[in-house]
Amino acid sequence: MIKVDNISKIYSNDSVETIALSNISFGIEKGEFVAIMGPSGSGKSTLMHILGALDTPTSGTYILDGKEVGKLSDDELAVIRNKKIGFVFQAYNLLPRTTALKNVMLPMMYAGMPREKRVNRAIELLEMVGLGNRINHTSNQLSGGQQQRVAIARSLAMNPAIILADEPTGNLATVQGEEIIAIFQELSDRGHTVVVITHEPPIAEHARRIIYLRDGEIVEDSTNHKHRRVKRGDE
Amino acid sequence: MELSEILSTALEALMLNKMRTALATLGIVIGIGAVIALVSLGQSSQMAVQSQIQSLGSNLLTVMPGAQSSGAVRGASGGGTSLTLDDAKAIMTSPQVTTVANVSPELSRRAQVVAGGNNTNTQILGSTAAYADVRKITVASGRFIAQQDVDSMGKVAVLGPQVVSDLFGDGANPIGQSVRINGMSFRIIGVTASKGGSGFMNQDDIIFVPLTTAQKLLFGVDYLGSISIAAKSEQVMSQARDEVGYFLLARHKLSNPMQADFTIMSQEDMLGAASQITGTFTMLLSGIAMISLLVGGIGIMNIMLVTVIERTREVGLRKSLGARKKDIVTQFLAEAIILTVVGGVLGMILGIMLSYVVSILMSLPFTLSLTSVLLAIGVSGGIGIIFGLYPAQKAAKLSPIEALRFE
Ligand SMILES: Nc1ncnc2c1ncn2[C@@H]1O[C@H](COP(=O)(O)OP(=O)(O)O)[C@@H](O)[C@H]1O
Ligand SMILES: [Mg+2]
Numbered sequence: 001m002i003k004v005d006n007i008s009k010i011y012s013n014d015s016v017e018t019i020a021l022s023n024i025s026f027g028i029e030k031g032e033f034v035a036i037m038g039p040s041g042s043g044k045s046t047l048m049h050i051l052g053a054l055d056t057p058t059s060g061t062y063i064l065d066g067k068e069v070g071k072l073s074d075d076e077l078a079v080i081r082n083k084k085i086g087f088v089f090q091a092y093n094l095l096p097r098t099t100a101l102k103n104v105m106l107p108m109m110y111a112g113m114p115r116e117k118r119v120n121r122a123i124e125l126l127e128m129v130g131l132g133n134r135i136n137h138t139s140n141q142l143s144g145g146q147q148q149r150v151a152i153a154r155s156l157a158m159n160p161a162i163i164l165a166d167e168p169t170g171n172l173a174t175v176q177g178e179e180i181i182a183i184f185q186e187l188s189d190r191g192h193t194v195v196v197i198t199h200e201p202p203i204a205e206h207a208r209r210i211i212y213l214r215d216g217e218i219v220e221d222s223t224n225h226k227h228r229r230v231k232r233g234d235e
Numbered sequence: 236m237e238l239s240e241i242l243s244t245a246l247e248a249l250m251l252n253k254m255r256t257a258l259a260t261l262g263i264v265i266g267i268g269a270v271i272a273l274v275s276l277g278q279s280s281q282m283a284v285q286s287q288i289q290s291l292g293s294n295l296l297t298v299m300p301g302a303q304s305s306g307a308v309r310g311a312s313g314g315g316t317s318l319t320l321d322d323a324k325a326i327m328t329s330p331q332v333t334t335v336a337n338v339s340p341e342l343s344r345r346a347q348v349v350a351g352g353n354n355t356n357t358q359i360l361g362s363t364a365a366y367a368d369v370r371k372i373t374v375a376s377g378r379f380i381a382q383q384d385v386d387s388m389g390k391v392a393v394l395g396p397q398v399v400s401d402l403f404g405d406g407a408n409p410i411g412q413s414v415r416i417n418g419m420s421f422r423i424i425g426v427t428a429s430k431g432g433s434g435f436m437n438q439d440d441i442i443f444v445p446l447t448t449a450q451k452l453l454f455g456v457d458y459l460g461s462i463s464i465a466a467k468s469e470q471v472m473s474q475a476r477d478e479v480g481y482f483l484l485a486r487h488k489l490s491n492p493m494q495a496d497f498t499i500m501s502q503e504d505m506l507g508a509a510s511q512i513t514g515t516f517t518m519l520l521s522g523i524a525m526i527s528l529l530v531g532g533i534g535i536m537n538i539m540l541v542t543v544i545e546r547t548r549e550v551g552l553r554k555s556l557g558a559r560k561k562d563i564v565t566q567f568l569a570e571a572i573i574l575t576v577v578g579g580v581l582g583m584i585l586g587i588m589l590s591y592v593v594s595i596l597m598s599l600p601f602t603l604s605l606t607s608v609l610l611a612i613g614v615s616g617g618i619g620i621i622f623g624l625y626p627a628q629k630a631a632k633l634s635p636i637e638a639l640r641f642e
Contacts, residue, residue, distance in 0.1 A: 078559040081635070095251075107557050
């Protein structure tokens with residue numbers, strides 16, 4: 001489903017070159033639940049942005065569902081970002097001064113979904129992440145953890161085949177974090193592909209596969225045999 | 236996206252940053268309002284002056300003392316002393332001058348006038364009975380200056396309606412009462428009908444006295460300020476001009492027209508000279524209007540550019556959620572159009588109201604120039620749209636992540 005081949009990303013600002021990723025290659029099959037780990041600055045977010053078709057690698061190819069992403073038109077990329085991939089940003093990236101409901105509705109608006117359906121689905125998703133009583137709060141009226149959950153609800157809006165989450169539990173209490181991970185696990189069980197960046201080993205334990213990055217390179221890519229399963233509502 | 240969707244997205248985005256929206260709208264309102272108001276003021280005064288001159292009649296020639304120089308400006312000052320009452324009488328009676336219907340010798344000065352407890356500064360015009368005929372003055376009540384008043388150097392006065400209301404109050408009948416001009420008492424014998432006009436061309440703000448009284452008793456001079464001549468018809472205007480010109484040259488013993496110590500002007504000459512002056516005035520006002528437009532435009536530009544960082548990030552976010560370039564451009568265009576339309580309508584209302592108030596205050600005719608309205612809306616709208624679209628265009632070149640990280 002996802003296949004990256006020899007991907008590098010080099011940032012060059014005023015004569016300083018930062019190699020964020022160097023010659024990375026791997027594949028992810030449909031329905032896999034992958035955790036990406038590694039120290040801060042190791043290139044996890046950079047890799048995730050490329051997988052999300054939000055940024056382009058400096059070199060190398062990225063093949064998504066058999067299509068080379070680098071060769072897609074702007075409009076084709078828009079459709080992928082809209083329908084195929086749900087992205088949870090490390091910094092949430094909610095529209096400022098806008099209600100949780102409207103934020104979650106945005107991807108559905110660009111998909112051309114009828115308004116009534118959008119509202120219903122957005123409410124449903126916000127209830128699922130435990131924000132049923134906060135739908136009309138604007139981004140700045142929500143705590144970090146609440147904003148993070150709005151971002152997760154938004155990423156699920158179009159029921160995407162691939163969910164990419166950049167430290168989605170970083171600002172959540174352990175219980176809430178487990179809830180979110182359970183949602184991802186459930187999606188993975190239903191055939192969605194889930195890739196999660198995390199710093200927390202307990203969270204990573206839920207994944208069947210862990211990719212370790214350091215200084216822009218993959219240092220370990222292991223199948224996690226002792227991965228833990230939680231059911232929603234447990235604990 | 237449907238139109239309603241586009242509009243509601245644009246409106247939401249505008250509400251997200253109320254300050255930006257308000258300031259950009261203000262820029263447009265000021266630009267458009269100022270242009271409409273100033274250009275309309277210029278045109279109104281131009282029209283007022285033109286209609287005043289046109290109301291003089293198309294068969295009117297005016298002889299002024301002083302040599303022909305640049306247009307009416309020099310002649311109108313009336314500083315020369317070369318014209319006399321005898322010149323006027325000779326033009327009227329000479330068999331050589333065949334195309335002239337009537338001749339009105341005139342002497343005009345400003346003076347302080349007092350009646351009862353009120354006083355005003357107004358134009359005192361010494362004239363003969365011919366003035367009413369030549370300048371098409373009618374009397375609302377009483378009578379105009381008659382020949383016997385001129386012959387007897389009578390201390391009688393005919394008041395313009397503006398002077399009546401200044402001195403005696405609106406609608407008063409002052410006939411039989413007296414008015415003091417330069418300390419000398421005059422009996423009021425008539426009030427003229429209103430001829431309209433305003434400001435420096437107000438034909439109602441005037442007092443007529445017998446010409447001889449004005450010359451000898453009031454101002455102590457023996458020359459004329461000007462001679463107004465009615466030609467027999469509009470068709471013989473140029474002939475009348477030539478006849479009068481050569482006749483006066485001969486009377487003043489001048490052989491060369493270049494040495495003429497007088498100037499003859501037709502209504503057309505005066506229109507030309509006046510429109511030169513009012514044209515300059517209009518140009519000046521238009522210049523100020525253009526500066527307002529520019530300032531408004533820079534305001535719009537600034538406020539759009541100040542928010543470019545936030546807007547670029549917004550574009551990045553929307554694109555990362557699946558917005559196509561088209562969706563973004565449409566949204567930003569819709570925002571700019573809403574701003575422009577709202578600002579444009581408010582600016583037009585403001586401009587029209589201002590022009591209306593000014594036209595009432597200065598008793599000028601009320602005019603609106605379509606060109607200035609369109610120009611103002613075009614410029615402000617254009618700036619609003621160009622700089623409104625700028626963040627969208629800028630962000631379109633970036634990947635969603637680059638746009639999100641933009642600073
Ligand atoms: N826009 C950028 N310009 C320059 N360097 C960048 C930029 N984004 C990230 N980097 C650098 O790339 C490296 C990887 O960053 P990132 O992918 O955010 O790491 P992680 O998410 O693993 O903490 C870091 O050294 C970071 O400083
Ligand atoms: Mg990161």
